[in-house]
Amino acid sequence: MNTIFLKLFGSVLFLFLIVLLPLGFVVQQIFSTYNESHLQEETAELAQQQADLLPLLDERRLGLLVDALSENTAREIALAGANGEIETSSGVEEFSPAALGAEGTYQDEASGREYYYAEAEAASNSFDVTSVYVFSPKHLLGGSMNELLLALIWAGTGSILLALGFTFIAARRLTSPLRSMEKAARQMATGNLNVQVPASSKDELGSLARSMNELARDLKQFRNTRREFLSNVSHELRTPLSYVQGYSRALKEGWYRSEEEKQQYVHLIHDESHRMTRLINDVFELSKMEEDRFPLAWELVQIEEIAEAAVQKIKPRARQKGIDVSFDADPDLPAAAADPMRVEQIFSNILQNAVTYTHEGHIDVTLSRQNKQIWCRFSDTGTGIDEEHLPYIFERFYRTDKSRSRAHGGSGLGLAIARELTELHHGSISVQSRTGQGTSFLIQIPAAEEEEE
Amino acid sequence: MKKREWVPAVLFIVLGIHCFVMPGFVLTGSLNVHSYLAQVLHVCFWIGIPIFLTGIIYLVWKKRKRSKGETS
Numbered sequence: 001m002n003t004i005f006l007k008l009f010g011s012v013l014f015l016f017l018i019v020l021l022p023l024g025f026v027v028q029q030i031f032s033t034y035n036e037s038h039l040q041e042e043t044a045e046l047a048q049q050q051a052d053l054l055p056l057l058d059e060r061r062l063g064l065l066v067d068a069l070s071e072n073t074a075r076e077i078a079l080a081g082a083n084g085e086i087e088t089s090s091g092v093e094e095f096s097p098a099a100l101g102a103e104g105t106y107q108d109e110a111s112g113r114e115y116y117y118a119e120a121e122a123a124s125n126s127f128d129v130t131s132v133y134v135f136s137p138k139h140l141l142g143g144s145m146n147e148l149l150l151a152l153i154w155a156g157t158g159s160i161l162l163a164l165g166f167t168f169i170a171a172r173r174l175t176s177p178l179r180s181m182e183k184a185a186r187q188m189a190t191g192n193l194n195v196q197v198p199a200s201s202k203d204e205l206g207s208l209a210r211s212m213n214e215l216a217r218d219l220k221q222f223r224n225t226r227r228e229f230l231s232n233v234s235h236e237l238r239t240p241l242s243y244v245q246g247y248s249r250a251l252k253e254g255w256y257r258s259e260e261e262k263q264q265y266v267h268l269i270h271d272e273s274h275r276m277t278r279l280i281n282d283v284f285e286l287s288k289m290e291e292d293r294f295p296l297a298w299e300l301v302q303i304e305e306i307a308e309a310a311v312q313k314i315k316p317r318a319r320q321k322g323i324d325v326s327f328d329a330d331p332d333l334p335a336a337a338a339d340p341m342r343v344e345q346i347f348s349n350i351l352q353n354a355v356t357y358t359h360e361g362h363i364d365v366t367l368s369r370q371n372k373q374i375w376c377r378f379s380d381t382g383t384g385i386d387e388e389h390l391p392y393i394f395e396r397f398y399r400t401d402k403s404r405s406r407a408h409g410g411s412g413l414g415l416a417i418a419r420e421l422t423e424l425h426h427g428s429i430s431v432q433s434r435t436g437q438g439t440s441f442l443i444q445i446p447a448a449e450e451e452e453e
Numbered sequence: 454m455k456k457r458e459w460v461p462a463v464l465f466i467v468l469g470i471h472c473f474v475m476p477g478f479v480l481t482g483s484l485n486v487h488s489y490l491a492q493v494l495h496v497c498f499w500i501g502i503p504i505f506l507t508g509i510i511y512l513v514w515k516k517r518k519r520s521k522g523e524t525s
């Protein structure tokens with residue numbers, strides 16, 4: 001039994017008692033006043049009947065009239081003369097109309113019984129009786145009132161039981177999704193995020209269940225990506241670390257033949273540690289970007305200037321490989337709100353990739369204006385990317401060819417950083433590629449609004 | 454709801470109906486199977502009215518929502 005269920009159950013019981021008890025009282029009161037007035041009327045009618053009978057009777061029959069009424073029914077009768085004195089009566093000897101009036105209640109001292117009584121004027125008769133009084137004992141009422149009370153109690157109990165029965169069903173229906181939700185939430189709390197909260201209804205409970213499911217899914221994804229991220233980082237660190245370990249051991253043990261070889265080892269160690277530093281920096285930056293609290297130094301900048309600077313920086317490396325880099329920008333490009341350093345980081349990440357994965361041919365950088373956006377296109381004539389890899393290349397640590405990329409010094413974070421940065425600038429990045437023919441990256445950055453100076 | 458959970462609910466309702474039948478005999482004082490069943494039917498009829506009305510309202514509401522869902 002859960003407590004919400006009990007609370008519902010208890011409240012219904014409480015409500016019914018609150019309503020039924022006063023209702024019962026009022027119904028009982030209505031019936032008793034109705035009965036009383038009914039009895040009064042009956043008594044008066046009876047008195048009138050007896051009074052009407054009187055003139056038709058002779059001496060002997062008068063006693064019979066009194067006896068008939070007092071013995072065959074629970075009622076009593078009294079006959080009064082002109083002076084107000086009681087002449088004949090049955091069981092109500094001490095009654096005196098002068099003291100009590102024509103109608104009302106009377107308690108007999110001898111028997112202790114209570115009566116309603118009524119008076120009727122008698123027509124002139126041979127007994128000198130002017131008034132007839134008929135007495136109806138109150139206990140006539142009492143019996144039927146007790147029965148009525150019993151009936152009311154039965155009906156009240158019945159209504160409470162019925163209400164409880166239906167409340168039972170309703171409460172079960174209402175609380176069963178709550179219970180399953182609570183069970184699921186408890187399981188989630190212990191770390192089992194695969195549970196699904198059943199969300200069938202369309203009310204608040206249903207939407208609560210749906211939000212819980214969503215939360216669990218997000219949490220699961222978060223947990224998975226974190227796990228993946230950690231394993232990726234440790235994997236990425238392991239390779240350079242094992243190099244460093246191996247070469248430093250070789251140096252320590254003197255496993256080299258010439259000073260030249262020794263120098264080579266030192267260089268390798270230096271390179272690897274350099275790579276690790278870069279990797280750690282990249283990971284750190286990337287994680288900051290993903291948490292959405294990456295500080296950007298917003299400025300109003302001309303994107304083409306930044307792009308040109310990036311191209312100039314990459315040119316020496318390109319020239320070494322014999323690759324031509326061309327730069328072309330529309331003459332009147334609008335300014336954009338951006339962090340110049342970060343935009344340059346985007347461009348240089350892409351350009352570095354272009355140079356790295358292009359062996360002959362050229363790289364073209366073109367900037368143009370499209371509606372309210374600045375489109376920066378970086379096309380190369382390099383190796384291209386297989387279609388199966390295309391959807392993933394912006395993911396952290398994703399490389400199409402692990403060993404080759406490593407040889408170029410890539411960690412697989414360049415494009416992930418570029419995408420995060422572009423998104424921080426409210427822009428978007430996309431790629432088109434054909435294996436063996438080249439790759440083209442498109443970066444769209446929103447231009448600053450005219451009035452936003 | 455499981456079968457086991459229906460038992461107390463049905464018990465409550467049956468007892469409730471019985472309690473509603475009793476006043477008839479307290480007041481008339483005659484008890485036999487025939488009049489008992491007749492009284493049970495009467496009570497069930499009055500219980501059935503709200504259930505019936507609720508059912509109709511629910512059906513209408515559901516139908517209207519479905520037709521609304523189709524158009525939008």
Ligand SMILES: Nc1ncnc2c1ncn2[C@@H]1O[C@H](COP(=O)(O)OP(=O)(O)O)[C@@H](O)[C@H]1O
Pocket residue numbers: 349353354355357358380382383384385393398399400401405409410411412413414415416438439
């Ligand atoms: N211009 C390009 N031409 C061909 N392949 C590319 C190009 N740019 C990126 N890629 C592919 O995308 C992968 C991810 O790039 P990136 O995130 O910069 O990692 P990294 O350069 O360290 O390998 C690269 O490993 C490469 O396979």
Ligand SMILES: [Mg+2]
Pocket residue numbers: 349352353410411412413414415
């Ligand atoms: Mg790269």
